[in-house]
Amino acid sequence: MPDILFVKPTLPRAGALVLPLAEGFTLSGLAKEADEATGGAIARGLEAAGFKGRKGQSCTLWAPGGHLSRVVAVGLGAAPEERGAEAAGGAAWPLVSGEPEAMVAAEGLNAALAAALAFGARLRSYRFDRYRTKESAEDKPKLVRLTVASTEPEAARAAHAPLSAVADGVFLARDLVSEPPNVLFPEEMAERCRKLEKLGVEVEILGPKALKELGFGALLGVAQGSAREPRVVVMQWKGASKAGKGDGNGKAGPVAFIGKGVTFDTGGISIKPAAGMEDMKFDMAGAGAVIGAMAALAGRRAKVDAVGLVGLVENMPSGTAQRPGDVVKSLSGQTVEVINTDAEGRLVLADVLWYARERFRPRFMVDLATLTGAIIVALGHEHAGLFSNDDDLAQKLAAAGTAVGEALWRMPLGEAYDKALKSDIADMKNVGGRPGGSVTAAQFIQRFIDTREGPMPWAHLDIAGTAWATKDSATVPKGATAFGVRLLDRLVAEHYEG
Amino acid sequence: MRLRLRTHLGPKAAARPRLLPWRADHPPPLPDMPFTPGTARWREGVAIAPGPEWRQAGAAAVAVLPEGTRHAVLDARALRPEEAVAMAMGALLQAPRGFRLDLWHRGEDALAPLCRDARAVLKGVLLARRLTAAPGNALTPKIFARRLRRLERHGIGVQVLGRRRLRAAGFGALLAVGEGSANPPRLVVLRWRGRIAAPPLVLVGKGITFDTGGLCLKPAAGMEAMRADMAGAAACAGAMLALALRDSPAPVAAVLPLAENALGAAAYRPGDIITTLSGLTVEVVDTDAEGRLVLADALTYAVRAFRPEAVVDLATLTGAVVTALGHHRAGLFGNDAPLAAALCAAGEAVGERLWPLPIGAAHRRDLESGIADLRQCASGRLQPDACHAAAFLSAFLGGSPPAWAHLDIAGMAEEPADRPPGAAPAPGGFGVRLLDALVASRFEDPHRR
Structure with missing residues (x-):
């Protein structure tokens, strides 16, 4: 991960120079200085390359003269804005990461946009190379420091500080999701949550004994086939209480984020086909996002009381595994007939959501889960599915998602779908069949949102299609996306820190 | 009744x-x-x-x-x-x-006119139901077209284009789909003039009289339900009848591509490249994604022939929409927020519910072809095929597309096993009342512009 440095503009003596340029640009400031130092090579080069500053456009000019080894121009589009600046930074990263040093000539951007550009570059710089033992130094990125030249470096640095904390949260989530399932199992994942204590998060880990005593029957049923013990981790960040704002935020209860953390999902006895099963290491991406979001909030000292709860299990077939046909008693007291052991995520969420509500009386709950293949068939990989019993919360989430490039699409709920869960021998079945598969999954979860004592705003994000990317995009390299970290952080920043 | x-x-x-x-x-x-x-x-x-x-x-x-x-x-x-x-x-x-x-x-006094309109709509629903319930051997494209001819007696203009004229006009996609069958395709155009001098609303309905899947043959189990793969066209026909019977002032037309997707010696193949009526070339990936092909030509024709104020197409198009929304809501796609809102409202009002689904940039990218202008669908498992189909259709609306909405009614054509009270019995005639309510709410005010 590169260091980001904000400085007053001075032309670098070597390395790469990045020029973020908007449509209709004229070279000015550092860009102009560099152009003059190279005898006009930069202006000529951009002209020859047909570079117009359009969004998504980039071009590299090699050894243009002076001492520069390359100049990289990235387009900002017609009117530079936050997402555009992020994307420009992200686009620049792979073009300069082979240099030991690079400077961004960001004098044309205000402090917020300069910070956003640096943030974008950093998000793109993520790589998970811990298990590549033979990668040559040449193949690794060399850039250790990205210098951003700004006319107001102090302000840019201040604007970047919270973004840096968010990037840390994103990287943490990406690490967790990328880790192979033999390394990252429930106990290990819970231990990694402990690291959040350094940021001031209170971390509490519930093991199988505690879970049994409390009555997490649905979650334990899923876990019983694995040699790895389950865990539930409760993370509390008391940013509002600490700031002495306990009266405002505290009375309404904390905001609560709940994540599905199936560290590996074989499907259990209802086993999945072999092809593609390796992907099921990311079946804990919901939990990863919640942990990342808690790290982001604590890292930037957000003035909010937030709790994050993750249910961590491994879903394995074995002699002790749960069978199709088993009936389990959930923490809520409701019984569930397990028709398909591969619909395990909702069983985990059922208990954790119930627990979160009973213990914390939160002002709202958002759960994230790689829950159904059906959501991929419904929406593809551009949007995560958004299900909610509360229009206001849904709207806020959707807006936060759009703002950070983690798009959500509202999906329906309704009694007609709920009927598909009717069981002949228990309170409900855990699957409702193929038709409307994501909707009936959401209906199942909704049965564990306790509204007996009044409304409980809740939203469920089905991130099965967005947790993992098979292609690079501007700020998200291929692999684990950490989808949800930025979205939850933005939701809090926009609405719950006042 | x-x-x-x-x-x-x-x-x-x-x-x-x-x-x-x-x-x-x-x-x-x-x-x-x-x-x-x-x-x-x-x-x-x-x-x-x-x-x-x-x-x-x-x-x-x-x-x-x-x-x-x-x-x-x-x-x-x-x-x-x-x-x-x-x-x-x-x-x-x-x-x-x-x-x-x-x-x-x-x-x-208020009851009589209300009752007259209700009877009109009911007749439209019954027509759609009868057509949808007709088995594949009793309702070939030719017979379907002949039955639609009878709408003339209600003041609806009926025009039928046979194979020769379709070929001369360049309906490459519709012809390709119909090629494998001994029952050649037809294009039926229905016109209701109304009394308002304005560009019409054009309905487009998928009319695959039986869908075997073609060379990409469907599994035997459940194939009999594919007699209802013309439910979109049936709904459009039913809506036209309802509008005519209640003497709607709105000008409305329907363009119904009718074909049988059979497998025969002349059937079209995966890998074929088709030149559609629009001029765009399409790489065929799956012969069972035939609905979007016949709709592509019909949409192009609708836009060219009518310069419509709006186009609404209905089709039992994808299994993906059933996975997405089940049997309780049809998928709604489109390019025009007011039209989409009017459709949703009409659907809620008559109990034929819709839910909006996206057409994203990634869906369009998924249809890029290495050899033609676009692919008909993406291959591989877990594809957002309903979104892909909608993205595909959107390419056939011409250079300055009219307001357009696409209703994927695959989940609504036949009765689900657990039909809730209040839902229409099978086969439902889904869409007739919705379209009638849409016209009543949005296209019958002569001063609307």
């Missing part, structure tokens, strides 16, 4: 099973029956305590009538005219074939 108005009952009618709705503030007709919205109970007739949905109340009432009831009386004397008609409509939609309902009322 008949709906008759009566202001008093003779002794014979008085003896028939009676539907007796009442409101919370009225005394219950059965002393021991508490008011609970939606409940219906049988004694001498049926007493219903309807919730806000009078149509659903009517459907619920029919469900508890004694078996074999062919003729009943709806005592609507306590209802307002629009409530009475909504309830009658709900009852008749739910009732078995040939069911007769007498509507007993106090003689309000």
